[in-house]
Amino acid sequence: MSATSDRLGEDYGERDDRGRPATEAERPGGLGERPPAGRPGSGLARDEAPGGPVRDGTSRRGGRKGGGRGDRPMVPPASFGSYYGKPIVKAPVWHHDIAAYLFTGGLAAGSSLLAAAGDLSGRPALGRAGRLAALGAVTASAYFLIHDLGRPARFHHMLRVAKPTSPMSVGTWVLTAFGPAAGVAAIAEGAPLLPERGVLGLVRRLLPPLGAAGQVGAALTAPALATYTAVLLSDTSTPSWHAAYEELPFVFAGSALASGAAVGLLAAPCDQAGPARRMAVCGAALELYGAHRVETTKGLLSEPYRTGRAGRLLRAGRALTAAGVAGALLGRRSRVASALSGLSLLAASLATRFGIFEGGMASAKDPKYVVVPQRERLQRRAESGDAGGS
Amino acid sequence: MPSNSLYGPLDPAPDAGYTDAPPRMGFFTDTSVCIGCKACEVACKEWNGVPDDGFNLLGMSYDNTGGLTANSWRHVAFIEQPRASSGAGTDTPGAFAGTPAGPSASAHSAVVAASAGQDTGTDPGVPPAVDALAAAGTVAPPGPQFLGMPGHDLPGRIPDAPRTDFRWLMMSNVCKHCTHAGCLDVCPTGALFRTEFGTVVVQEDICNGCGYCIPACPYGVIDQRQGDGRAWKCTMCYDRIGDGLTPACAKACPTESIQYGELSELRERAATRVAALHEQGVGEARLYGHDENDGVGGDGAFFLLLDEPEVYGLPPDPVVPTKNLPAMWRRAGLAALTMAAAVVVAAAGRRR
Numbered sequence: 001m002s003a004t005s006d007r008l009g010e011d012y013g014e015r016d017d018r019g020r021p022a023t024e025a026e027r028p029g030g031l032g033e034r035p036p037a038g039r040p041g042s043g044l045a046r047d048e049a050p051g052g053p054v055r056d057g058t059s060r061r062g063g064r065k066g067g068g069r070g071d072r073p074m075v076p077p078a079s080f081g082s083y084y085g086k087p088i089v090k091a092p093v094w095h096h097d098i099a100a101y102l103f104t105g106g107l108a109a110g111s112s113l114l115a116a117a118g119d120l121s122g123r124p125a126l127g128r129a130g131r132l133a134a135l136g137a138v139t140a141s142a143y144f145l146i147h148d149l150g151r152p153a154r155f156h157h158m159l160r161v162a163k164p165t166s167p168m169s170v171g172t173w174v175l176t177a178f179g180p181a182a183g184v185a186a187i188a189e190g191a192p193l194l195p196e197r198g199v200l201g202l203v204r205r206l207l208p209p210l211g212a213a214g215q216v217g218a219a220l221t222a223p224a225l226a227t228y229t230a231v232l233l234s235d236t237s238t239p240s241w242h243a244a245y246e247e248l249p250f251v252f253a254g255s256a257l258a259s260g261a262a263v264g265l266l267a268a269p270c271d272q273a274g275p276a277r278r279m280a281v282c283g284a285a286l287e288l289y290g291a292h293r294v295e296t297t298k299g300l301l302s303e304p305y306r307t308g309r310a311g312r313l314l315r316a317g318r319a320l321t322a323a324g325v326a327g328a329l330l331g332r333r334s335r336v337a338s339a340l341s342g343l344s345l346l347a348a349s350l351a352t353r354f355g356i357f358e359g360g361m362a363s364a365k366d367p368k369y370v371v372v373p374q375r376e377r378l379q380r381r382a383e384s385g386d387a388g389g390s
Numbered sequence: 391m392p393s394n395s396l397y398g399p400l401d402p403a404p405d406a407g408y409t410d411a412p413p414r415m416g417f418f419t420d421t422s423v424c425i426g427c428k429a430c431e432v433a434c435k436e437w438n439g440v441p442d443d444g445f446n447l448l449g450m451s452y453d454n455t456g457g458l459t460a461n462s463w464r465h466v467a468f469i470e471q472p473r474a475s476s477g478a479g480t481d482t483p484g485a486f487a488g489t490p491a492g493p494s495a496s497a498h499s500a501v502v503a504a505s506a507g508q509d510t511g512t513d514p515g516v517p518p519a520v521d522a523l524a525a526a527g528t529v530a531p532p533g534p535q536f537l538g539m540p541g542h543d544l545p546g547r548i549p550d551a552p553r554t555d556f557r558w559l560m561m562s563n564v565c566k567h568c569t570h571a572g573c574l575d576v577c578p579t580g581a582l583f584r585t586e587f588g589t590v591v592v593q594e595d596i597c598n599g600c601g602y603c604i605p606a607c608p609y610g611v612i613d614q615r616q617g618d619g620r621a622w623k624c625t626m627c628y629d630r631i632g633d634g635l636t637p638a639c640a641k642a643c644p645t646e647s648i649q650y651g652e653l654s655e656l657r658e659r660a661a662t663r664v665a666a667l668h669e670q671g672v673g674e675a676r677l678y679g680h681d682e683n684d685g686v687g688g689d690g691a692f693f694l695l696l697d698e699p700e701v702y703g704l705p706p707d708p709v710v711p712t713k714n715l716p717a718m719w720r721r722a723g724l725a726a727l728t729m730a731a732a733v734v735v736a737a738a739g740r741r742r
Contacts, residue, residue, distance in 0.1 A: 083467060083703030084450045086457060092605040093614045113733045120737035150599015150619025157579040157598045164719075165396070165712055168578035168602050219733075223726030230725070231718045235576060235711050236605035242711055245718045249725035257732055275736040282732035286725075364605065371700045374707040 080375065082367040089237045091364035097148035099357035101141050102229050103259070103350045105175075106252060108137035109226035110260020110283070112182055116219035117275040118264070126275060127215075128189050129267030130260065134218060135186035138179050145175075167232040174228055178221040184214035226256035233360060239370055240363035241356075243301040247290040251356065254286025258321065259349035265328055265342030270335055277328045280345060284325045287352060288318060294356075300372055305359040313355030320348035397713040399682040402569050406584035414588035415631055416653035417640065417691035418660050419562055421702075422667060422675060424647040426560035430464040431455060433642035437627060438463065441615075457703065458563055460615035463624040464639050467702050469559040561693065561702050562639070562648055565590070565611045565624035566679055568710065569687030573603035573612050573623075575712040581621075588653070588690055589626040597621055608686065608708035626690070653690060664694060672696070678704065685709030 082088070092098075111133035118126025146155045159176070163169040188211020194204035227249040234245035241248070257279050264276025291314060295305045304310055324344035331337025363369040394400045403411035434440060443461045448454050451468035458465045567589045574582045574590050581596035582603060592603075592612075599619035603612050612623040627637035631650075635641075640650035649656060660677055667675035674696050679689030685708050699706050 081698055081700040083457075083469070083701065086703060088610050088700070088703060088705050089608065090604050090610040090613060093601040109729075113729065117733050117737040120734075148601075150601065150614055150621075151597070154579075154598035157581070157596055158600070160596070161578070161580040163578065163580070165575040165715060166578045166602070167715075167718075168576065168600060172578060223729040224722075226729060227722040227725045231715070231722050232602075234718050235715055236602075237572060237608040237610075237708075237711050238605045241605075242714070245714060246721050249718075249722040250728070253725040253729045257729060261736075279732060279736040282735060286728065286732075367700070367703075370705050374705055375700075378707050 080368055080371040082371060085367065087365050088367045088370040089239070089364050091361050092236070092238060093150075095148055096354070096357075097144040099354045101144040101148075102252070102353040102357065103255075104137045104140040104144060105229055106226050106256030106349060106353070107259045107263070107346075108134045108141060108178070108182065109222035110256040110258070110279075111137060111263050112178075112185075112215075112218040112222040112260070113257065114260040114264045114276060114279060115185070115215060116222075117279060118268075118272075119215065121275050123268065123272040123275065125268040125272045126264050129263050131182070131186040131189055131211075131215065133260075133263040133267075134182040134222075138175070138182050141175065142179065167228055167235050171225075171228045171232060174221055174224045178218055178225050181214040181217035181221065185211045185218055187211070188214065222256075223253070227253050233356070236360075238360045238364045239373065240298065240301045240304045241360040243298045243373075244294045244356075247293045248356070250286050251290035251294060251352065254283045254288070254290060255349045255352050257283025258287055258324070258345045259283075261328075262324070262342040262345035262349070265338045265345070270333060270338060273332070273338055277332060280325055280328045280341070284321045284345070284348075287321060287348075291318065291352060301363060301369060304362040304369065305355070308358070308362055310355045310357075310359035310362055313351045313358060317348045317351035317355055320344045320351060324348055394687075396575075396715065397570060397710065398687060400569050400687050401588070402584055402687075403586055403588045408586050411586045411588070414653040414690065415626065415651065416567065416588075416656055416689075417564060417626070417637070418649045418651075418656040418694070419564065419691065420647050420649065420660070420663060420694045421559065421561040422663075422672070422694055422696060423645045424466070424560040424562055425645055426452060426466055426468055426558070427644060428455075428466045429642040429644060430562045430639035430648055431462065431466060433638040434464045434624070437630070437638035438625070440622075458565070458611050458613070458623075460613040460618075460622040463564065463622075465563045467559070467561045467563055469561075469697070469701055471557050471559065471697070471701075559696055559702070561695065562643075563702070563704070564639070564691050565626075566609055566686070566692070567624075567626060567690030569682065569690070570710040570712065571686070572606035572608055572710045572712060573621075575710070575715075576602045576606040578602060585628055587626070587628075587631055589628065589631075590690075591625045591628050592621055592623060594620060594622075606711055608705055608710060624691075656692075660692065660694060667694075685713070 111130045113130070115127045115130025115134065118124070118128075118130055146152050149155055158169065158172040161169060162173055188207040191204050191207035191211070194200045194207075196204065230248035230252045231245070233241040234248055236242060261276045261280035261283055264273055265280065268276060295302050295314065305314055321344075324341045327337050327341030327344060331341060395405055401411075401414065403414060435442070440463060441461050443455060443459060446454060446456075448456050451470055453466065453468040455462050455465050569588075571582075571584075571590045574584060578600060579596055579598055581593045581598070582590060583593065585591055597620040599614060599621065601614055601621070603621050604614060612621050614620070615622050627635070627639075630637055636650050640648040649659070651659075657680055660680055664675050664677055676695055677692060678695050678699050679686075679692035682688035687710070693702075693704075695702060695704075
């Protein structure tokens with residue numbers, strides 16, 4: 001059995017290395033970066049196609065005899081069969097609105113938690129900055145989410161049902177709870193600006209307790225808001241998102257904490273920013289650990305996170321996170337250094353979210369990421385079945 | 391929640407709450423008798439009023455539809471295969487043994503002149519060819535070419551016609567109406583619903599185009615219609631079957647490659663058919679989507695294939711993403727608790 005699995009691994013590895021250029025060249029309209037190739041994909045082995053024969057999907061098993069003819073130029077065999085190299089699963093139709101929402105939703109949650117940390121430790125500057133940032137970010141989130149709908153005027157149809165099998169439905173209700181709470185909490189910050197008499201004076205007296213209640217509600221729902229988006233992406237057939245379901249919540253939780261901490265580093269004076277610094281360290285640690293796992297432990301399905309645009313974004317995110325944490329810790333006496341670290345952490349969170357988003361998109365557009373892992377799964381099942389039977 | 395609601399064998403209509411549900415209905419698509427006429431595609435468009443998908447030459451075989459999209463609820467796949475010969479003087483043993491096979495048609499008729507064309511709305515992922523004939527001319531070697539014209543003699547009549555190792559596979563693909571449908575599980579508006587026949591249908595007056603069902607489908611079936619914004623897919627002609635009629639595609643199929651009926655009966659029929667094919671030496675015949683123990687709990691529309699599923703553009707081992715949803719929520723809960731702990735740590739530090 002070990003011999004069989006060795007051979008299988010070698011087979012895939014070898015064909016993967018040699019087959020990848022052919023696969024990418026053949027993929028029509030692959031990632032949008034290549035001009036369409038002159039030949040349809042690897043779904044069929046066409047004997048006399050102009051570029052030489054494409055050997056592939058018709059004979060996927062090991063040594064394919066008669067596949068190569070010495071007198072013809074030979075495109076290296078692809079590692080899997082497919083229908084003209086066309087994608088099997090459909091890539092999400094979501095635009096960058098959704099990637100941006102991953103960031104703003106996380107920022108809203110992180111800011112709300114920063115405000116909670118500020119309130120708990122008696123640092124009013126953190127509380128105020130966190131609440132205002134949370135309201136801004138959650139408003140942007142609502143815009144991005146509604147703008148991305150195919151029928152934006154029907155956004156309220158989300159409120160027809162509450163469905164635990166749909167992470168989007170769960171998220172809708174989490175946002176519905178978080179948004180107004182965070183809004184009241186932020187608006188209450190403006191109470192001292194109101195006159196002391198009359199109707200507005202009454203509002204001035206009512207707002208602070210309402211705001212405090214809102215802050216509690218927002219802080220309690222914020223962790224759900226920051227992590228449900230990971231389930232939203234994982235609960236799809238997009239290969240690299242689904243494969244990462246164990247770590248994505250931690251990546252997103254860390255990213256949200258780091259971006260919330262960044263708000264504190266940007267807005268609070270140095271002597272009040274202590275909780276923000278500690279939050280930045282915790283968030284960055286979670287984010288870096290999770291992203292590292294996603295990029296290294298998923299086999300072939302980690303590849304989309306290391307290559308192309310997603311790879312560049314995630315590498316940039318990692319560098320910016322490291323720079324931000326270093327700046328936050330080393331520059332704790334400098335207002336400018338703290339603010340720069342905050343900016344770096346915000347940019348890191350943005351890059352990480354877009355990187356994860358793009359990685360999933362890339363994995364859906366190449367049938368390799370659907371077929372090869374599923375074939376390996378079938379092979380493993382067959383082997384364990386054989387072992388059980390004999 | 392009843393057992394197996396997310397995964398495993400299940401009768402979906404009672405699980406969805408129907409009491410007294412009629413038998414589960416389905417499609418059995420037997421690709422071994424498909425002739426690629428595309429009557430199913432046309433009948434589907436006619437009955438359901440589905441817009442055109444653009445009139446493109448995709449430059450791949452006779453498939454100019456490209457795939458299942460919001461505007462193509464049936465899709466006939468064409469696969470041209472030079473199969474290695476394993477019998478004495480015959481091509482693929484079994485189904486095609488003894489069948490006349492002329493010179494390979496694949497050579498130059500199928501040259502692709504792919505180039506970016508105009509956007510046609512729902513994009514099956516294949517750029518349209520600009521001018522396949524002109525492109526064919528640029529690479530054609532001297533000598534006669536096969537231009538796709540029918541011959542003037544009966545196939546196989548010419549004594550010198552060499553036998554070639556070549557076969558065509560044709561398959562009419564469609565929504566699988568899964569027992570555990572990823573699209574239905576994740577729909578946040580309730581636009582997708584389970585019918586009393588066990589099929590899965592989108593309510594067009596509810597769908598708000600959130601697009602979540604599209605990546606959820608393990609088969610890549612459901613799709614968003616551009617310019618419309620909503621998600622569309624095969625309804626198994628919900629408006630026909632409720633009246634006891636056959637869905638348009640099955641009604642139009644001239645070879646009964648598409649068979650419609652009670653799923654349990656179709657499964658028996660398919661088992662008989664595959665056994666018969668094996669007996670005739672077509673060892674490669676296999677069923678796809680018939681097994682209720684598979685990753686989606688069995689398909690309401692299943693297939694008899696003559697090659698591996700991925701050759702037809704089907705996933706070899708599809709699993710509904712919701713299978714792992716409880717584990718996902720647990721991980722998210724753990725991450726959320728970690729966040730709360732981080733906030734406590736952040737707030738508890740000493741005051742400087």
